[in-house]
Amino acid sequence: MSVHLAIRDATTERKGGMATVVFAGSVGTIIEWYDFLIYGTAAALVFNTLFFPNIDPLAGTLASLATYSVGFVARPIGGAIFGHFGDRIGRKIMLMITMVIMALGTFAVGCLPTYQQIGIWAPVLLVILRFIQGIGLGGEWGGASLMVIEHAPAGRRGLFGSLVQIGFPLGLVTSSGVFALVTMMPEADFKSWGWRIPFLLSILLLGVGWFVRARVPETPIFEEIKRRGAISRNPFVEAVLKNPRSFLVAVGLKISEVSWVYILTIFIVVYATSQLNLPRTLLLKAIFVAAMVEAITIPLFGWLSDHIGRRIFYFLGTLFTACFAFPLFWLLSTKDPQIIILTVVVALSFGHGTMFCSRPIFPNCSARACATAAHRLAFSSPQPWEEGFRLSSRLRWPATWVAPPGCR
Secondary structure, three states, rough: HHHHHHHHHHHHHHHHHHHHHHHHHHHHHHHHHHHHHHHHHHHHHHHHHHHHOOHHHHHHHHHHHHHHHHHHHHHHHHHOOOOOOOOOHHHHHHHHHHHHHHHHHHHHHHHOOOHHHHHHHHHHHHHHHHHHHHHHHHHHHHHHHHHHHHHOOOOOHHHHHHHHHOOOHHHHHHHHHHHHHHOOOOOOHHHHOHHHHHOOOOOHHHHHHHHHHHHOOOHHHHHHHOOOOHHHHHHHHHHHHHHHHHHHHHHHHHHHHHHHHHHHHHHHHHHHHOOOOHHHHHHHHHHHHHHHHHHHHHOOOOOOOHHHOOOHHHOOOOOHHHHHHHHHHHHOOOHHHHHHHHHHHHHHHHHHHHHHOOOOOOOOOOOHHHHHEEEEEEEHOOOHHHHHHHHHHHOOOHHHHHHHHHHH
């Protein structure tokens, strides 16, 4: 461990310190979450009429959200692929590749003809591009987090690791903010070409992300493993077989978190606009404000987890979401804009934020393979628009109670 610490200190000092590493990890993660989340917003608001116009509106919405779920099916595949090669070739190069895959897939969605232009090929191509997006993001989170954690000093990994996690709320801020702007356009212009703008912007963000991440060195721990010739031949299989309990716990923990956050960011948009007849701008504003607040609460909770422990934060997060599931919808039903915004703010920070800042660390050469695959396998589970309250109220307790000592 002392060798690893010395390597890490020398590397981060030479390259500008932990600030450079954290900034690169966060910026890339913001961009990739932006790419992934704008699809969900578009699926909830406009894809039903553009790509599934020949079925009734409700069925069209379900069909567009089904294409959204394709990304979740692809994510464990991406996690396994990039986790494997990240442990064999290096974290940095895999992160560069995942960023390119996500950005190009997103840009292509913005160029995609609609059903009226090419018929059935429009939804087919939409599903294919969504699958490509899922592959890219499947390899992103584990690699970005691990790169920062492997540079971070022991005792501060909760704080530095949580700084990568703000990529989600800031990506959510960016995606919801851009969509809030384009939805101000006349309805005809928005459905004709305005919805494409958020997708086309991803190509510009790719240039920014590439410039930032290209300046970050490979993690010192991986360089030391490579120098000693201790690289695993099959990291994914080794990680799962050597740590089966940790792997399954990671899947359970991730399901607890994911079911809640997608209720808040996707399901309630569909529910509130279609069932409560609330304006979509109100829901986008609520998500925007909530994400801004969570960008502050996640590093705060991460810092506290270094002093209190990770387990307690995950437990508090799961307890909160189990208790707040039904009140969430009661408060939305008030149709009061201030109550709705405050409700989403509280639900996102105290439910998702407490769990998102507290992630288990797999302390071996196969860390990337195990972390990415476990978390992405959880992402492939049925999502909130399919299961609603069932996931939000049932899939929380077991994962919390069996959290291993390494997560505390």
